[in-house]
Amino acid sequence: QVKLVESGGGSVQSGGSLRLSCVASEYTYITYCMGWFRQAPGEEREAVAGIDNAGRTAYVDSVKGRFTISQDKAENTLYLQMNSLKPEDTAMYYCAPVDPFLFSPDNGDTIVTVKGLNYWGQGTQVTVSS
Numbered sequence: 001q002v003k004l005v006e007s008g009g010g011s012v013q014s015g016g017s018l019r020l021s022c023v024a025s026e027y028t029y030i031t032y033c034m035g036w037f038r039q040a041p042g043e044e045r046e047a048v049a050g051i052d053n054a055g056r057t058a059y060v061d062s063v064k065g066r067f068t069i070s071q072d073k074a075e076n077t078l079y080l081q082m083n084s085l086k087p088e089d090t091a092m093y094y095c096a097p098v099d100p101f102l103f104s105p106d107n108g109d110t111i112v113t114v115k116g117l118n119y120w121g122q123g124t125q126v127t128v129s130s
Contacts, residue, residue, distance in 0.1 A: 002028050002119040004095055009124030016085050020124055022078040022095030028119075029053070029073055032097035035111045036069060036080045038126075040091040047111035049080060050098045056105035062088075064108075085128045092123040 008020040024034065035050035049069035050058045057069050068081040078095050097114050104110040 002097065002117075004028070004119060004121035006093065006095055006121045006124040009093060009126045011127040011129065012085055014086055014128055014130050016128070017081070017083045018085065018126060020080040020082065020093055020095075020126075022080075022121065024076055024078060024095065026076050028097055029071070029076060031100075032114060033100045033103045034071065034078045034095060035098040035113075036067075036078070036093060036095055037111075037113075038089075038091035038093045039123075043091075045094070047108065048093070050103055050108075050111035051078070052100065052103055052105065058103065058105055058108050058111055060108035060111070082126070085126075087128045087130045090126060090128050092125050094120050094123045096120055 003025045005023045033052040036048040037045050039045040051069045066084045070079045099112050099114045102110050102112050
């Protein structure tokens with residue numbers, strides 16, 4: 001059973017920073033890569049960043065150079081450091097297992113969830129005002 005709990009969201013002005021956290025069950029870290037996803041109102045959920053068990057990362061182009069994904073395996077925690085935030089980053093942010101057979105470091109197009117595995121936490125809201 002996968003349990004995911006996200007936190008750290010909030011309201012900031014454009015250019016500000018936030019650090020999101022996701023506590024996941026140990027099983028998740030052993031078996032899968034992990035990723036951050038986001039969903040803005042009226043939009044589909046999209047990938048943001050991913051990380052594999054070796055710590056190799058991938059980002060979608062819109063966040064490259066601004067966001068950093070990391071993990072603390074001892075604490076079963078996934079992080080997303082978000083700097084230089086923009087209004088278009090406003091969304092609900094979720095963490096989820098990422099398919100390790102599709103994930104490729106440095107390729108943001110390979111941050112995809114595991115087919116048939118519909119594990120999502122409650123999410124954490126990020127709001128960036130201009």
